[in-house]
Amino acid sequence: MPDALHEHSAPALIELYRRREASPVEVAQAVLGHVERWEHHLHALFLLRPDKVLEQARASEARWLRGAPLGPIDGVPVTIKDNIATQGDPTPLGTAATDLTPAAADAPPAARVRESGGVVLAKTTMPDYGMLSSGLSSYHQLARNPWDRGKTPGGSSSGAGAAAAAGYGPLHIGTDIGGSLRLPAGWCGIFTLKPSLGRIPIDPPYTGRAAGPMTRTVADAALFMEVLARPDARDTMSLPAQDIAWRTFDAGAEKLRGLRIGLLLEAGCGLPVEPEVKTAVERAAHLFERAGAVVAPMQPFMTQAMLDGMDHFWRMRSYADLRALPPERKAKVLPYIQQWADSAADMSGEAVFHAVHQFHLTRIATVKACAAFDYVISPVSPMPAFPAGLASPTNDPLHPLEHIGFTVPFNMSEQPAASINCGYTASGLPIGLQIAGARFDDLGVLQVARAFELIREAQRPWPQPPSESVHHVD
Template sequence: MGSATRATPALHDMEAAELSAAYRQGVLSPVEVTRAVLDRIGHWEPQLLATYLLRPEVALAQARASEERWRRGQPLGPLDGITVTIKENIASAGDPVPLGTAATTLVPAAADAPPAARLREAGCVMVAKTTMPDYGMLSSGLSSFHPLTRNPWDTNRGPGGSSAGAAAACAGGYGPLHVGTDIGGSLRLPAGWCGVFSLKPSFGRIPIDPPTLGRVAGPITRTVSDAALMMQALSRPDARDTMCLPPADIDWASVASVQPEFLKGLRIGLLMDAGCGLPVETSVHEAVEAAAALLERAGAIVEPMAPFMTQGMLDGMDHSWRMRSHLDMAGLPAERRARVLPYIRQWADSVAGMSGAALYQAQQQFFATRVATLRACAVYDYVISPVAPMPAFDAELPSPTDDPLHPLEHIGFTVPFNMSEQPAASVPCGFTPQGLPVGLQIAGPRFDDLGVLKLARAFELIRQPMRAWPQP
């Protein structure tokens, strides 16, 4: 993307594969790269506020250990010495997990959660955790615990969420690799709004602890190839995830060699109406239509697709999540409950009088969404759509509507693929006239994570040149 416009990218802008090759050749050291990433963070962080537990000396100690492994010719793998940030709700041993809210009692985590464990085993240098909103239930960088996180492309705008800090850090050049989580769009929405790539993998592909219906962890990177490189480590099994997929021999490395010819003959559904929520804004509509035209010119067969979601499906899932959060907060002491972001409290408490029958009907919408999504996608190889109906919105707002009774009107394109367990990616496809990134969502059949990555990589090769990365 933007780094490609420079003959020699700055160390903090280099791709993971480039860094790994340079370590192998001995022309770069994990220590000098980590120092460059920390310097970049130092310049951007006063404006972006994307990190939690930024500890330079801890990162440099990990980098020195990696440097010694490379010197001995005994790296732990291709990710050894590559810097990574991890969303703060993914536990890392010895660190508290605030879940984005001031209501949490800060207790050091006993062990690494699976994604953190896999990256530590791979030798990654963990430079920081990244911010998220209260309980991960907002698509914004607004939190009662963390400072307000902002978008590097326009610091008056938010990065999206709930993987807010991860996407802002990626766009800001805080190194090549970042990990977030997603239960309704929390990887793809911030990636789309920050102009970076993300894969929400098939449910169970990346083990996570604790596992929850629809919840996944996934990579946020500047390039598709870097995400595929991360998948080699992140998709390794972990017995703590009782819903993880069986181990599979997936050739993640093959993504890097994909050519535009991959697109020829693919039947792709183009979904421009989610069937629920907010309408797609003109600038987003134009960027996605232009992306579809590029795919057609490259040999894909792109067909308009009828909406399959309904407002009732979206509202039902919303009300189920409200009840879960309402019950979680009801168990808190009054003084801690008062620390939760008021918007989240109002959202959750709106279902206090909900009947059992109404809750049952609301919960059934998860399954109804799953069935409708899989049925609609079955006739296509892949489905493309906007990631969100609008570009990045005001940083101070908790949601595009700023209405706790209509808070999820922007997730109509993303949430169905959480419920259907299908892999879905966000890849940058253009900019609005105001210079804000637009994300193209690419969804594939269940378990075809590799195909989604290959289609995203092929699109990366044929799209218009992207703009230079924003600077502090």
Template sequence: MRAGTELHALSAQELVDAYRRRALSPVEVTQAVLDHIERWEPHLRATYLLRPEAALAQARESEARWLRAAPCGPLDGVPATLKDNIATRGDPTPLGTAATELVPAAQDAPPAARLAEAGAVLLTKTTMPDFGMLSSGLSSFHPLTRNPWDLRKGPGGSSSGAGAAAAAGYGPLHVGTDIGGSVRLPASWCGIFTLKPSLGRIPIDPPYTGRAAGPMTRSVGDAALLMQALARPDARDSMSLPAQDIDWGGYAAAPDILRDLRLGLLLDAGCGLPVQPEVRAAVEAAARVFEQAGATIVPLRPFLTRTMLDGMDHFWRMRSYMDLRTLSPQQRTRVLPFIRDWAMSAAQFDAAHVYEASQQFHATRVATVRACAQVDYVLSPVAPITAFDAELPAPTNDPLRPLEHIAFTVPYNMSEQPAASIHCGWSSSGLPIGLQIAGQRFDDLGVLRVAHAYEQLRGAQRPWPQPPASAAAPS
């Protein structure tokens, strides 16, 4: 345990070690994290169903297990959060939108069940935008979520609350979901680490093409510890991978594992927003770190096309349009106007257009796998830009151009490949910049190992943001 570190800032690994030695109690840690959340939350608004007494009751149960030297799992007593759309038994799952009927869930979704089995203390759920279809903290149901590095900016999305919570120190472990970049974009814009694993590595319910759950943490080590609990088969996910004995502790390889690796460097996604010069410079600097450690850097040509990105966008619009049609007129008016306008624009699409759009998911998959076959791993920006204004639903603020910022991330959802975001630099205004590390399908542990090697080599990091001294929240 690091001397002088406040309890809310301790890693999951440090907490488990301290519990084992009886140097700390899960109760005092949980209380310290709750106190820290209380200081931050008027400014960030990252939580949903924050229930201190329920969390403390779980912590007391964990404390009793540790006193008997009988922890129930690898995360016993470690504070954690879950995204709004990961169902927890007895709680409503609003999916970030005021249009959803608040019906209690009948059972825990797989990630929630795995956290409970591992003994984690569930502090709170975290916020998300309507239906998870924005890279923003803007929601018709939740308060506006902000970025702890700059309260004028958004944390990204759709795992917006999880990204903000991890950066702000709402405990060490957070779980989000990702269908086009929704754990990696907030990780990049909040300066944390995440892994979007291979499809099916972490089972999820309901499953959907490209949809994955992933750990969101301050370090690679904590993400690996969380993977140990989450990466177990579950029959409710039709795409759940078979049981596999993965040594998640093997992430902690020395930097010399980079020697002789071929790392692709992708600086142009092929479409979408242009890469800001500061983002490009930070990713190039990270590539030089890998090169100095013995890796060979191979420039890659863009492989995503405008046709692919627009096709996926248009198919998702039609899916959302069909979903909105099932709502009553009153419910439909509660949907965030940006999302409603985006979805309703699909009313003009004919069957042939929707069919052609649907084919772009497979075209993206084929192009991504082919490009990645040339190298061991691919380095790129996570996003072409740094965090944008909190009040905006998307960087373009245009419902007909909503996905211009996901061109680096969405290909790996379609190809089912693991891809991580790790902090690699800062803009001149002090905003975090993320490096994406993508690997071959099923090589989740390899991506963690490469990310950990970079984590060791990148040097000292800036202190994490602290709650403002003033109690006044941003207007």
């Protein structure tokens, strides 16, 4: 077990509280101290208010002393992504163009955290409108990857990925509409589950949009699902309340025996998979086989037309949103996002219809391709983390989504998909393995991920804050 309280998993902290061997106040102080050493290097957080953190921790401590915790994460530090509203706080959506009106209520994931006694540490940073896979923002400082501060943590759950990898407590909430949970998880070496659409209620709901846990371990994510998957009527796309045995996530490596696993090594669109990424995923597939799974290659099912169609629809949506802003506010949006959105200005109605249709074609193709398998494994992205200052791997607003070909199909098919670390590049950057399951099989994906966690190679130590004598140079 780690010596430092900020390193403990959520289940371990709960056990310490139960035994009265540590208090939520001591844990909050430990996390705040660790954040103080790290944060000015990473820029993962905003609205960090130590007094409010300690106030929540003291209330939790009192509940534990009475033997009356509110829920399974009472006293555990949690971060919440910028775009998940928290009552009384502004929701900037990563952009300087947003009107900073305090939110009237907690969005569903934030409400579940508070109902369960979670200690909200801070909000986490994100890029403008969540439309980048990097930590570049016109509102927040540039977020950086703890493994290499010259690299991006990914996005759009940028700060959440960096915070989890850096050890800002065990539980973090991000969101995902095309890979925004899994991409930062893969590039930061952590675990995440993008659940089935509607499994975790969110407000506002949107086609393909999901909230999910971002953690260092599968155990932390499973515990967090117990909290986040509770119903909320505000999400009109949410699934019916279901009593899922999240605590049975650890079915052991035996879970893999006899499973039919599809191995997808080419997305069918976008950038080619880099050799180090391919090698790591092939090595993971070999470990699945050694554990008794039947692994078979899959042919790519995405097409460039599908990817481009989704891209073009999102451009038009953003174009309409930005046109509605006063010119002085639109001018504050990242130039990359402005160029990307403005490129849709001349799209015809027919072109928009054909772009929207690609979402449906993606869904059909994904479900059909996965039907022969119990689970599908693939890279999370074609490359490891790219330079922190770039908006995307191509850094080209006319080719912005060439890295999401493995992740976005599972948003459109509503299937659960996880990211778990499966290796490192020669320079020490993490490499993410995506594990996707059938729609509604969120627990099964967690169980397969846990099985892989047990059989994968030994993991490298988590990055630590640099000594204060070392200064990062951009």
